[in-house]
Amino acid sequence: MKRNWFDEKRKRFSALGGYQKPDIHQDALKLDSNENYVISKQFQNDIILSGRKNSDVREYPLGGVERLIQMISKFVNIPSSMIGVGNGSDQILDLILSNFASKQTRILTSKPTFGFFEERCKLYSIPLMAIPFLDNMKLDITEFLKQSKNADILYLDSPNNPTGFQFSKNDLQKLVESFEGLVIIDEAYGEFGDYSLAKRVKTQENLIVVQTLSKSFGLAGLRLGYFIANKNFAETFMNILQYPYPLSTITIESAILALEKSNIMKNATSQIKAERKRVIETLRKYDTFEVFDSKANFVLFDAHGAYKRVYSALIEQSISIRKLGKIGNHEGCLRVTIGTKEMNSKFLLAIRDLLG
Numbered sequence: 001m002k003r004n005w006f007d008e009k010r011k012r013f014s015a016l017g018g019y020q021k022p023d024i025h026q027d028a029l030k031l032d033s034n035e036n037y038v039i040s041k042q043f044q045n046d047i048i049l050s051g052r053k054n055s056d057v058r059e060y061p062l063g064g065v066e067r068l069i070q071m072i073s074k075f076v077n078i079p080s081s082m083i084g085v086g087n088g089s090d091q092i093l094d095l096i097l098s099n100f101a102s103k104q105t106r107i108l109t110s111k112p113t114f115g116f117f118e119e120r121c122k123l124y125s126i127p128l129m130a131i132p133f134l135d136n137m138k139l140d141i142t143e144f145l146k147q148s149k150n151a152d153i154l155y156l157d158s159p160n161n162p163t164g165f166q167f168s169k170n171d172l173q174k175l176v177e178s179f180e181g182l183v184i185i186d187e188a189y190g191e192f193g194d195y196s197l198a199k200r201v202k203t204q205e206n207l208i209v210v211q212t213l214s215k216s217f218g219l220a221g222l223r224l225g226y227f228i229a230n231k232n233f234a235e236t237f238m239n240i241l242q243y244p245y246p247l248s249t250i251t252i253e254s255a256i257l258a259l260e261k262s263n264i265m266k267n268a269t270s271q272i273k274a275e276r277k278r279v280i281e282t283l284r285k286y287d288t289f290e291v292f293d294s295k296a297n298f299v300l301f302d303a304h305g306a307y308k309r310v311y312s313a314l315i316e317q318s319i320s321i322r323k324l325g326k327i328g329n330h331e332g333c334l335r336v337t338i339g340t341k342e343m344n345s346k347f348l349l350a351i352r353d354l355l356g
């Protein structure tokens with residue numbers, strides 16, 4: 001009998017499990033996906049409406065990506081020749097992995113790291129050298145410096161999802177500078193953190209910094225990520241690896257308008273950082289929880305043996321957070337997104353009702 005090779009391959013893929021999306025809870029307060037609700041739906045709808053007016057969807061968006069890249073260039077203050085875009089930063093990471101890595105590539109990262117990245121490595125059978133977080137949910141720089149000599153690619157999400165950890169700028173620079181292979185710094189949450197490494201790309205050829213409009217700009221549904229890298233990499237990525245038309249016309253036109261109004265993003269980011277402090281301080285009042293510092297728009301805490309109960313009780317109150325369970329020696333990890341002041345207060349009140 002003819003061997004059904006494609007079904008065997010399909011079975012191998014299907015055994016991988018894939019990226020675990022959060023459960024859908026209709027009408028629940030959605031604090032489970034690190035989205036940004038501080039920027040109002042009305043503001044975003046106005047942007048999309050104006051974006052639509054500037055669009056003619058009968059045509060392919062010829063020249064659209066180039067105009068968008070000009071806007072991103074202005075926003076990050078880096079030449080447009082060093083910028084590329086993707087259908088979410090997910091797609092950029094995927095294209096880098098599928099084209100630059102193989103079974104023989106050794107990728108150094110943290111454990112945990114961004115779940116999508118880990119899943120994609122599994123899909124392509126790329127082995128990960130993953131250094132675990134310490135009990136205080138911090139990473140040990142000396143361990144990374146030591147292991148970096150054995151790796152071909154360094155991938156770090158800075159700040160990290162799901163811990164919210166970010167190395168000090170000095171530590172990360174030291175690591176990135178000394179690394180000889182390809183360095184991917186994923187700054188999906190960069191605006192909520194202490195610094196960005198984007199400017200280093202001008203002097204370091206092997207560095208790619210990936211950013212997105214999903215988090216700080218509150219445009220997760222628009223699916224727009226971008227990267228900053230040396231000119232040769234950006235050119236090859238955009239002309240050869242990337243699809244000819246990776247973004248829809250509506251995405252391009254709307255994102256241009258969003259970037260023109262980046263002060264809205266900056267105000268929202270400041271509010272989220274202030275609220276993050278309040279949420280951390282309030283959660284720390286409960287002995288049941290161990291709450292970790294965060295440089296992102298979410299907070300990770302260990303609710304120990306109570307985590308399933310806390311998660312379910314919040315669902316009963318129509319509040320959805322992310323149930324992660326075991327991370328290192330922490331058995332009961334939960335991750336909550338920082339929402340609007342009202343959303344965070346509802347979450348904290350529900351916790352008080354449960355534990356107070």
Ligand SMILES: Cc1ncc(COP(=O)(O)O)c(C=O)c1O
Pocket residue numbers: 033034087088089090091114157160161186188189211212213214220223224225
């Ligand atoms: C660390 C990290 N990188 C990238 C992404 C994906 O972002 P995008 O919406 O741009 O695909 C996420 C989304 O949760 C993330 O947590």
